[in-house]
Amino acid sequence: MSCVSGVEYAWEQLVIATGAEPILPPLPGHELSGVTVFKSETDMVCIEGYVERGIRNAVVVGAGAIGVELAQALGSKDITTHLVDMVDAVLPNLADPEMTAGAIKELEGSGVQLHLGRKVQSLEGTSEGTTSQNSLVADTVSAVLLDNDERLPAELVVFAVGMKPNVELFKDSGLNMERDGIVVDGGMRTNIKDVYAVGDCVSYFSGITGERSGGKLATNAVPMARVLADTLQGGRREYEGFFNGSATKAGSLYIGGTGLKEAEARSRYDTAVAYAEFTTAFPIMPTAKKVKLKLIAERSSGRILGGQVVSGEPVTDKVDQLTMAVQFGLTARQLLGFSYSSQPWQSFYPAHNLLVKAAESLVSELRADTPAENSA
Numbered sequence: 001m002s003c004v005s006g007v008e009y010a011w012e013q014l015v016i017a018t019g020a021e022p023i024l025p026p027l028p029g030h031e032l033s034g035v036t037v038f039k040s041e042t043d044m045v046c047i048e049g050y051v052e053r054g055i056r057n058a059v060v061v062g063a064g065a066i067g068v069e070l071a072q073a074l075g076s077k078d079i080t081t082h083l084v085d086m087v088d089a090v091l092p093n094l095a096d097p098e099m100t101a102g103a104i105k106e107l108e109g110s111g112v113q114l115h116l117g118r119k120v121q122s123l124e125g126t127s128e129g130t131t132s133q134n135s136l137v138a139d140t141v142s143a144v145l146l147d148n149d150e151r152l153p154a155e156l157v158v159f160a161v162g163m164k165p166n167v168e169l170f171k172d173s174g175l176n177m178e179r180d181g182i183v184v185d186g187g188m189r190t191n192i193k194d195v196y197a198v199g200d201c202v203s204y205f206s207g208i209t210g211e212r213s214g215g216k217l218a219t220n221a222v223p224m225a226r227v228l229a230d231t232l233q234g235g236r237r238e239y240e241g242f243f244n245g246s247a248t249k250a251g252s253l254y255i256g257g258t259g260l261k262e263a264e265a266r267s268r269y270d271t272a273v274a275y276a277e278f279t280t281a282f283p284i285m286p287t288a289k290k291v292k293l294k295l296i297a298e299r300s301s302g303r304i305l306g307g308q309v310v311s312g313e314p315v316t317d318k319v320d321q322l323t324m325a326v327q328f329g330l331t332a333r334q335l336l337g338f339s340y341s342s343q344p345w346q347s348f349y350p351a352h353n354l355l356v357k358a359a360e361s362l363v364s365e366l367r368a369d370t371p372a373e374n375s376a
């Protein structure tokens, strides 16, 4: 039996899908009014309330996809918007710095003021309209203090610095849990018989490295739920692990990535990278936009470990091609034979394909660096 709002329900099989909640770091001043996080509709209504009240200054902390999208939305409402990240890049969990440099320009061009490589130290507040710097008795946020002593005025501060599994409820349940959530096997079974878990509340491993890995995405939660549906019907499907293909948009640029970033790959494997850059349509077409793709591979085998795309047009289809290569263990050499389509409005010239071109560059690099290794 379990208890929800005082009502008890009998169960024979229990599925836990309690998701994750945004992290609000316990910095001095985090309890001030006007300091919030962003996940639910309630959070959005709260933020909209500040916008409707006509605030002039906002700070978004965390330049991941959520922070980048939120900063642009606030900036578009004529609010002076600062975006702060302790990493010296935007979208650090999505793509490598050279692939996101254009996003920085786009954000700056759209009026978002970036503070990269900077940590938030504390939040300051006002009480009855009087600024009381460093005072925690104040009740409404008025400024954010950075680690270089810069003070950013703010009537609204939104933290978008990551998620933690929403599993507090189960802490004394005997469920096996780790930092990222409830431990499950490939069929989404927990360590307790007839209790299953899926989605953001689950801790699982990378489908590439086999190590425990963050993966709090809807595109991981839904496939987990499909595997669980199979398990509950007596099937034997196994969840393969996180590959973490995802995408966002900064100004006019679409940016996506999948698998390991270059630094993650280099810390585990002898790694090679290659790029290709074309246009999204025949270059003579008026709609043609630049598109750039990066491939990351294990040098010894040529196995694709990750990839990234930045383009003037949506990238999720290309990111998904890359994920397929990573997920099914394809090598750079196998990608040379990738069979593609072409049409003037929708692709570069038929003689070339972005993925194949990047694979050609990668294979050349693997050959150049290891003359005896021609079988990548």
Ligand SMILES: Cc1cc2nc3c(=O)[nH]c(=O)nc-3n(C[C@H](O)[C@H](O)[C@H](O)COP(=O)(O)OP(=O)(O)OC[C@H]3O[C@@H](n4cnc5c(N)ncnc54)[C@H](O)[C@@H]3O)c2cc1C
Pocket: 017, 018, 019, 020, 038, 039, 040, 066, 166, 169, 198, 199, 200, 201, 216, 217, 218, 219, 220, 221, 246
């Ligand atoms: C702003 C934002 C943008 C995002 N954009 C993307 C994107 O573009 N692509 C992508 O793949 N992912 C995206 N995500 C991530 C995606 O939303 C999550 O990975 C996904 O929602 C996880 O699904 P879930 O069912 O595990 O958890 P949730 O969607 O969080 O659902 C969990 C539910 O359980 C309820 N719950 C929790 N505890 C209890 C309880 N004790 N009793 C009853 N109910 C409870 C919660 O209220 C919630 O409704 C985004 C997330 C955010 C915050």
